[in-house]
Amino acid sequence: MAETSSELFKKDSGRISTMTEREGKYLTFFLESEEYGISILKIKEIIGMMPITSVPQTPEFVKGVINLRGKVLPVIDLRQKFGMSEMEYDDKTCIIVVELDMKTSVIYVGIVVDSVSEVLNIKEEDIDDSVSFGVSVNTRFLKGIAKVDNSVKILLDIEKVFDDSEISVLNNQAEMEF
16 A cells, blocks of 8 residues: 555654754763763763762672762763773763663763763764674664764763663662762
8 A cells, every 4th residue: 555645754754853863962082992972962061080989789880979069979980881991090080970861760970981082063974873793792872883084983872871770779879868
């Protein structure tokens, strides 16, 4: 059966909104020698390293919590979360405070990165779908791979970096009080 023009428009409209959902401004940062990006809409602020209070019996990548202007924020080391080697923090190391919009709540989490690079405006045509590395490699948290000049940026869907049990740990830490 042939589709009507309104049915085609609905399909095209859905495709267009899906195509442009990755396009936008990204804060880029380094982990080891690779550059990553997170949508600027998920970034609340960038702060320098500060003392982190460790919390026992949390996953290794959870460094602990910080008191940021009276709010308790869980802090994770993104290098460790991604299975990279630990690095001693230096004057370029910083914490990016991100907003995780979960189904029932919004939580704020600090992520430790090696250094912040820049804010880039990335167009949809410059973003490739993430490549497949086989069934043993989880790439669900990748929005895509951006081609910028002669380099690539790995675009993260920050809410998909954590699984449900990790979100529960982070949420419990965020509810702590100093």
